[in-house]
Amino acid sequence: MRVLDKSRTVAPRGYNRWLVPPAALAVHLSIGQVYAFSVFKNPLLERFGTSHTSVAVIFSMAIVMLGLSAAFGGKWMERNGPRKAMALSAVCWVSGFLVAALGVQLGQLWIVYLGYGLIGGIGLGIGYISPVSTLIKWFPDRPGLATGLAIMGFGGGALVASPLTARLLEAYAPTPAQAIVPTMLTLAAVYAVLMTCGAAMIRVPAPGWRPAGWTPPARGANAMQSHADVRVGNAVRTPQFYLLWIVLFTNVTAGIGILEQASPMIQDFFPAVTAATAAGFVGLLSLANMGGRFVWSTTSDKLGRKRTYIMYLGVGAVLYAFLAALGASAVGLFVALTFVIVSFYGGGFATIPAYLKDLFGQLEVGAIHGRLLTAWSAAGIAGPLIVNGIADARSAQGVTGAALYLPSLVTMCGVLVVGFVANMLVRPVAARFHEPETPALVVPQADRVPVGVVTEES
Amino acid sequence: MTSDQPLDANDTAALTEPAAGGSAPVRALAIALWVVVGSLLAYGIAQTVIKASALFA
Known part of the structure; x- marks a missing residue:
């Protein structure tokens, strides 16, 4: 084979x-x-x-x-x-x-x-x-x-x-x-x-390949971007790995808080909303989830990964607070807030590998990403447990309507704040974890082709 | 092949000759795959937009 x-x-x-x-x-x-x-x-x-x-x-x-x-x-x-x-x-x-x-x-x-x-x-x-x-x-x-x-x-x-x-x-x-x-x-x-x-x-680029005309940004242009590679064995010994684990865990947990209960939640917030309309709401959130993955992750190339997660987690926490305080006031506001929150959830998934690449280089970024995805598994258990557990407890107390979800929303707001703090603590990886530098195998200028141009060889 | 490992004979060969088959068929297949995945995505998005439109009905 x-x-x-x-x-x-x-x-x-x-x-x-x-x-x-x-x-x-x-x-x-x-x-x-x-x-x-x-x-x-x-x-x-x-x-x-x-x-x-x-x-x-x-x-x-x-x-x-x-x-x-x-x-x-x-x-x-x-x-x-x-x-x-x-x-x-x-x-x-x-x-x-x-x-x-x-x-x-x-x-x-x-x-x-x-x-x-x-x-x-x-x-x-x-x-x-x-x-x-x-x-x-x-x-x-x-x-x-x-x-x-x-x-x-x-x-x-x-x-x-x-x-x-x-x-x-x-x-x-x-x-x-x-x-x-x-x-x-x-x-x-x-x-x-x-x-x-x-x-x-599928194809992988030849060793040392770079897009035509592109050179890695100068040191200091983006403090978070590493110019050295870190192997997975070293990466899991850095605090940055665990901070990003918390970032991913909190972002996913908060997103699941909405996605898990989307249909019953909108019907409990607004009794006039029918099951068919609620299904439409779920569809809209699916679009937000998918669109957020591409739009926000692409935006992170301009904005920087750390700032992008400040937005996901910081703005996300504020939006959750608004949802708890004002969500029941109008359907349009509820839909708009949840749409942005879920787009941040999708964006968080898509941007994390690029964040890892910035911090640890691209040498074993797939393996490091794999280790980090345990946060997804953990959040997949924690998110529904928090939301369903609180909703069940409130329901048993006879609480109905939007009030059923208020503690969940406040909890998710707190979860996002934890992630926000973790993200703020992320610093460039210490040099002792870097692999020794080797002379780069750079493709000669004459052999490079402009990015996006279909050549005879392609 | 990633830049962390030294080139071996196989890699060198791969750099000097097409990786798998001729380049034109590879390009044609890749473009065809773009069409397939693009169509699938468009189908999924269209179906979801129809579903989501119930929210505004």
């Missing part, structure tokens, strides 16, 4: 870097389906006749495995290159669907856990980090754009999978419960093709 070797993915001279993002998007669009898992929830409940919790475990397992496989597979991915990693991701993700379909067919829920949750979850983690790491290497001049492009695909994956899955469930059988197996098999086939194309088309 030499075709999967890292050496076989090195781009030839003059390769147009804009040919690489669709490969990354193909993988992220596929694995982003995980956020549309809720479409399977009711059919699975009907098929297995079990509790909501039992079915919710499938999604939770997948997200936990995402964090774990990204954390432990990142180093392997850096060593073996993105094509092998994407191929492994495709095998796991598609196998996950096939095994889960078998579990549904046999009526064995544990096989669904094993398939979608465990095997599929491994595919998620490896598939998440490899395109991000690769695009960062192609866009050293615009890492925020690069990570925004890739991670936008993950958000977009849910937008594609949700209506597609709903249509397949309707089309294959009289009831959705009877259509789960053919729907899963169809999705497996679609994702197998798409991810294989992504793996085939």
Whole structure:
């Protein structure tokens, strides 16, 4: 399988870097389906006749495995290159669907856990980090754009999978419960093709490659940007890693606070809002989540990563406070505030790899990103626990309407303030963690091609 | 290949000849993939906008 070797993915001279993002998007669009898992929830409940919790475990397992496989597979991915990693991701993700379909067919829920949750979850983690790491290497001049492009695909994956899955469930059988197996098999086939194309088309730049006419900014131009690389083993020994872990954890926890309860929340705030309108609100938030990934991450290239997180966390905390104080006054205000909050949530996901690249260099940024994604897994557990726990407790006290969510909103405001402080404490990584400098392998000027121009060789 | 590792024979070969197949087919496939992922994204966004429009109905 030499075709999967890292050496076989090195781009030839003059390769147009804009040919690489669709490969990354193909993988992220596929694995982003995980956020549309809720479409399977009711059919699975009907098929297995079990509790909501039992079915919710499938999604939770997948997200936990995402964090774990990204954390432990990142180093392997850096060593073996993105094509092998994407191929492994495709095998796991598609196998996950096939095994889960078998579990549904046999009526064995544990096989669904094993398939979608465990095997599929491994595919998620490896598939998440490899395109991000690769695009960062192609866009050293615009890492925020690069990570925004890739991670936008993950958000977009849910937008594609949700209506597609709903249509397949309707089309294959009289009831959705009877259509789960053919729907899963169809999705497996679609994702197998798409991810294989992504793996085939991925390229890494040659050593020392730089965009034409671009030179790394002078030292001091941006104090946060490192001109040296830090290996993952050293990165996890720096305070910066743990500060960014807190930043990601708090940003994700706060975003989940809205996303988890979006539909019931708007209906409780405004009793006149119907279930159909609430579904529209959820759709709008999905757009905010996806759009924020690209727009805010790209903006961070101009604004700087630290300032961007000051905005996500600081402005986010203020918006949460406004939501708690004034959210119930008008639907328009409520929608506008939550829209911006969720766009910050998406932006936080997309900007973190670029922040890591600034601090630790691009040498093992994929592996470091993988380790940091454990914050996502932790937030995926903490966020819903906080929101649901408080809402349940208030409900038991007989509280209704907007007041049901006020403690949650105030708590999330506090969570964001913690993240804000952590971000303010981030300083450049100490030189003792840097790898020794080696002479750069710079592509001769004559061999460079202008960025974005399609050449004969591309 | 990242800049942290020295070049080996395979890498050198990869730098002097097309990485996989001819360059024109690679470019055509990459552009086709752009079309596919762009269409999928457009489909997802359009479906979501239709869903979201219920909020303003």
